[in-house]
Amino acid sequence: MLLSKYFHTYIFSCCRSFAYLTIRDRLPEILSKVVDTVHRHKNKFFQEHGQEGVEAEKRVISFLSKLRNELQTDKPVIPLTDGLPDSELWNQYLQQQKALLGRNERPSWFKSPWLYVECYMYRRIHEAVKQSALLVEFPWFQSKKQQLFFYVIICTTLKIIYLCNILCSIGFVIDAGKSPKIKELMPFITQISLWGNRCDLSISAGRDNSQKSSLLASLEGLKAFILVDDSKSVWSVLLESKKTKAEETSSTRVDIILDNAGFELVTDLVLADFLLASQLATEIHFHGKCMPWFVSDTTKEDFDWTLRVLQADNHFWMSNCGIKWEGLAKKGVWVYHEHSFWTLPHEFRDMAEVAPDLHAELQKSNLIFFKGDLNYRKLTGDRKWDLTTSFHQSLQGFHPAPLCSLRTLKADIQVGLQPGQGEQLTASDANWMTNGKYAIIQLSAST
């Protein structure tokens, strides 16, 4: 156990771990669904590109089927050949993995760190698409993500933001630090964005996983499932920034490293709106993926689509928020960023070296929210830390600014628990780390 914290979560077929089951069952299922989707669009490719479109579709399907076979038969991980700007970094990473294994071994699908192989699969799907210029625009996971945009629930959520805005506009927020209303609303809105993370499509291998019951009605009952709740300190970090703001700069910046599109994205936009309305922040920077990732992760297309659909809706609260948010984006109060680092296999402690520009950008922030499970795995390096290791230590020097993880647990990595807390959880629910029932609001404020 002493050395365990230095090891990544490996897949190892012998122990039937969550990582092993993901690679064995979930990833092939996701690949099969992508193949099905491409196949179902055969006529569309023909209509748009004639016979060439059909040939392109066949090539992509054959590439994806070969990929599934490589995975299922534990073939070696091979270098990328698409020559895209990030491929060199991927191939260097493979070399590093080889060096770690020693001379006679090669990284293969089941004998590699889980985080690496899972990211690699999504990058190979991208390679498959990019090899045919004709199909580049094809929305691989788009329709699935749009199904996650669960109308009724979103409506209820937006009702809340509407109420918050009313509160703010009638003067509750003269001074956020002194306003009990804002202090009460802050944890409430944070929890909405937190539980929004339950709905990702990679854990369910693409099956609908959306929030069907009213999240707002369940919030009180869900509190018992928040294992670490630093929301009070998050509030303090923002208040501190607000105080020093006047002395140093004129802005308080919050960054949100987005996770899933659909319902979760709307809850994040609600959080962003609240931070501005309550004057706890003056600008919000969103960070999304530059290619389809882990099925449901947010891309620029998803972000724009969400704002468009909200604006065009007949429902007052929906269109009101859509129009307001589009305006914030146009004015540059909401800024959307893309960076290829988010779709690399690297853990975040490597950011300063691999993506110094992104690291420098994040250093400008007063508080960074990292949404979701995958971001948590990358924050902590996906390592087997003891459950009581401090969050700060698990970040291994990554600290561009105060940062807070909002995550429901979907992978067997966790830090920052109280002594005995993990044992108690295991006794009452053996799958507490992976079943998405539990969550954390975990802050690292110190540098």
Ligand SMILES: O=P(O)(O)OC[C@H]1O[C@](O)(CO)[C@@H](O)[C@@H]1O
């Ligand atoms: O969307 P999230 O919260 O990052 O969750 C994705 C999670 O689902 C999984 O793909 C499940 O296998 C994990 O690898 C990953 O951490």
Ligand SMILES: [Mn+2]
């Ligand atoms: Mn995700």
